[in-house]
Amino acid sequence: MHAYQARIGELRLDPAGQVQARLDCPPAALPAPGQYLLAYDPQDASAALATPLFAAELLADGFWAAAPLPPAWQPGLVLALRGPLGKGFALPGDVRRLALAALGGSAARLLPLAQQALRQDLSVALFTAAALPRLPSSIEINPLGMLPEALAWADFLAVDLSVEQVESLAGVLGLQGGLPPACPGQALVSAAMPCGGSGGCGACAIPVRRGWKLACQDGPVFDLRAWW
Amino acid sequence: MHAYQARIGELRLDPAGQVQARLDCPPAALPAPGQYLLAYDPQDASAALATPLFAAELLADGFWAAAPLPPAWQPGLVLALRGPLGKGFALPGDVRRLALAALGGSAARLLPLAQQALRQDLSVALFTAAALPRLPSSIEINPLGMLPEALAWADFLAVDLSVEQVESLAGVLGLQGGLPPACPGQALVSAAMPCGGSGGCGACAIPVRRGWKLACQDGPVFDLRAWW
Amino acid sequence: MSKYDLVFANPLMNAAGTLGFAPASHDAQALSGLGAFVTDPLSLGMRTPAHGPHCLPYPGGFLLHTGYPNPGLNTALRRHAARWARASQPVIVHLLVQKVEDLSWMLPRLERLEGLGGLEVGLPPEVDASAAVAFTRAAAGELPVIVRLPFEQAVQLAPAVVDAGAAAVSLSPPRGTLLVANKSGSPHLVEGRLYGPSVYPLALAAVRAITARGLPVIGAGGIYTVEQARAMLASGALAVQLDGIIWKEGLQIWNCWKSMLA
C-alpha cells in the first residue's frame, strides 16, 4: 500500500450525466482494471470517509475516475491517494473472446479492461442497458438480454454489478438449477468500503457460495466460481 | 421579506485571498449597504443553515457577495435567496465628510456605502489595517491608528466590526471616561445569525449600553448611540 | 379542556426557540401551515444572553449556546398575550423552569389566558426521575402539558413523566461540547445544544424507543426533509417539531410541507 498525491485536472459528464474526474498522478498509482484507490481532500475536515476510485479510462500519467464522486471535488484540488488496493481482473493468457456485462447504470468501470483487451487483439463484446460513451467500433454493443447467448460465444466473462445484484446474477446469466456458467469469468462487485481493507469493519461483506468474502480485501473482483 | 433566485456567475479572490461570488439576481433583491440576504443551495441537503450575504460591490442586476462563503459554492449554482433583511446604513442628508472604519480583516462590507457616498459627492476616508482592492482614488486610505483624529474631521462615521470587537470599540476610537464619539455614526456588527430574524433564537445578541439587541432584527447596523 | 386534549390543526410544529415569542402578524399567511406555534422559552425572571460564541458550525450541524435570553414571563405576557389570543393556530407556551415552585407562580397567570393550546415544560439536562415527576405534577392543571425531556435521558424518563400526567413528552436538542480555536492558539471548549441534519438518526432512534414503549411523544431533532418528518410520524410520533430547517429555508416550508404530508 502506497501513498500518492493526485491533482484533479478536469471534470466531465459520463453518458448518464454523472461527473467523472481526470486525476493527474504518478504512473505507479494507476489502478489495474478492477482495482481501486482511496482518495480524500486533506483540506476538507468535514468528510467522514475517503472515496474509493475506480478508473473509467487509463491515461499515461493519470486516469479518469468513474462516478460517483464527492460534489465538492473541483479542478485544481490536490487529493491524497492510497493504493492501488484489492484484486483486479486477471484475464487468462488464452482468452480470445471477452464478454463484458455491466448490470448497473454505467459501464465505466469495465472500460479499462476493454482498453487492455483491445491492445491484446481480443474480440470484445459489451452487454449492457447503460448509456454509453463513444467506444472503439471494434467493441460490439449488445442488449443485456442477449447475455445468456454470450456465454456460448465468449471464452471469458467480466461482469460489473452491485452487491444487491449478486443474488439475481444467475437469472441475468440465464442459468437454471444451480448450474455454473458455460464460460469462466470474474465479477467486479461494488459495495460501500468504509475501511477500504485497513481491517475488517465487515461492511463490504459479499455473499458467496460458502459464507461470504470481503470486497475490499478478497475482491472487489471475484471469480465467478465463488458462486458456483 | 421576499424570496428570489440568484445564479452564481463568477468567483474572485478578495485582497485577503478569500472567495467572493458574483450573484446575478433581480434588482429588487439587492441589499442596501449594511443589509443582508440569506442564501442556500436547494440541492445541498447537507447544509444545516443558510448563509448571510453582504454586498462587497453592487451591480445593476446583481452584486458581489463578501466572504466568507461556503466552499461548495461554484459558478452556475442557483441559490434560493430571501431578503433583503435587517437595518442597513442610513446616511443623514447633511453628511459631507464620511469616515469608514473596517476593524476586521476586510473592508469589503463597507465598500457599497463608499460607492453610494461617492455618487453623492461626499468626501470619503477609509481607516483600516485590512488588505484593500483597487479603490477609486477619491477615497483616502489611512491606517487604523489615525481613527481618533478622523472623529474631528468627519461628520459621520461608519464602522464594520465583529461582535467580539464591540467591547474594545471605545479604545479604537480613542475615547476615554465613557465619553461619546465627537461625531455621529453607525456600526455594522457581524455576528452569526442562525435564525436570520425568523424569530428569536437569541444567538446574535449584541451587548449595548442598556442590555442587548439582536443583530438580525434590530441591526446588523446600529447607531453608535447604542453604546454611549 | 383537559390535560389530555392536545389539539393540533396538523402534526407540524416549530421547536421552542425557533420563531420567537409570538407569531408575527406579517407572517400570518406563511404560518397558516403550522399545526401549533411553540413560543421561545420563558423563565419566571428575565434571562440575559450567554457570553462568548453563540453559534458554532461543525460537520453536519451547529452548536447553539444562547442562555435562552428572554424578558421573563410577566413582561412576555404584557407584550405577547394578545397576539397569542389572536393567533390562527394553537399557541403552546414553553416554560424554562428553574425550580418546581416557579410553576406555582407561572401556572395561574397562564391558565387565565384565552385559547392557549397548552404548555411545554423544559426540564434541565441534569434532572433525575423524581425531579422530572415533581416538575410534571406541578405543571399538570387545566392545560395539557408537554414535558420536554433532556435528549440524553428521554427514553429513560418518558414512562415516569407520562405516568405523572404529561399529555406527551418532547425532546430537547442533544447537548454537546465543541472546541473553538482561540486567537491565542490554545483551543477552549464551548457547551451547547446541537442542531442540524446529523442529529436526525439519533432523534429517530430515540422517538422509536419511546413509541415502542407505547408512550405519546412529539418528535424533534435534525428533521430537514418531508420524508424525515413522515418517517417520524410513521414511527408513532404525535407530531414533529422543526428547528434548523425553518431557519435555513424560511417560513415558506410550513404550507409546502403541510400539503406534502396531507
Place this chain on the structure above:
Amino acid sequence: MSKYDLVFANPLMNAAGTLGFAPASHDAQALSGLGAFVTDPLSLGMRTPAHGPHCLPYPGGFLLHTGYPNPGLNTALRRHAARWARASQPVIVHLLVQKVEDLSWMLPRLERLEGLGGLEVGLPPEVDASAAVAFTRAAAGELPVIVRLPFEQAVQLAPAVVDAGAAAVSLSPPRGTLLVANKSGSPHLVEGRLYGPSVYPLALAAVRAITARGLPVIGAGGIYTVEQARAMLASGALAVQLDGIIWKEGLQIWNCWKSMLA
C-alpha cells in the same frame, strides 16, 4: 498483572472493529505509533454479516450496520493468537458477549495467552445497571478489563461498572436510525452505529461528564483531528480510540499523531 494495570505505550488506540483481528505484519512500521491494538469484536460462536445496506452516509457521518461478523473466539485464537503474542504493542481483545455465562467459557482461553494487554467487553445497548455489573464481575479476572458501555447510557452506567471492577470504561459508537430510499419508492429504516465528525461534540460531552465523576474512561467518538484527541485527553480521558479517521486517512496517522501529541 492485576486488573488495574492498563498499560499503553501512548494514549492512542484504535476502536474495536476498525483494524481487524490482529495487527498485520506488513503494517508493523505504520502501527508502531499505536499505544494499544484493539481487536475486532469476537463472540463465542461465529457471527455472519448483517443483511441489507451496511454503510449509509449522512451529513457529518455515516451509519454502519454489519452484525459484527466474526469467526468466533476459538477460530480466532487459532488464526490470530500467535500474531497477538508477536505484536509490538499491547493487544486488547474485544469480546462481544451474548450472555454472562459466555465469559466463563471465554476467559480461561484468553488468560492463558502470553502478553495480552487486556480485554474490552462490549455491552449491548439495552443493558441495565444490574446486567452491566454482572458482565463486569464475570469479566474481571487476571487481565485488566475495559467495559465498553452503550453510548446512550454511558454516563449513567459508568459508576456501577467501575465499582464492579472495570479498570476503565469506554464508549461504543452511538446508535441511530436512518431512512433509505427503496427502489419501490417508500423509504425503509436501517438501524446501526454512528461514526464521523458529527459524533465528536456528543462524545466529548459524555467523556467530560464521566471524568467529572472521577471515573477512568477511554474516550472515543468522531475524533478526526489531533486537537480533538488532545482536548479529550485534557478532559481527563486515559486514552482515546480512533475510528473513522483511520479509515479516511490510513495507517500513516498513528506515527504522525503520536509525534504531535508528544
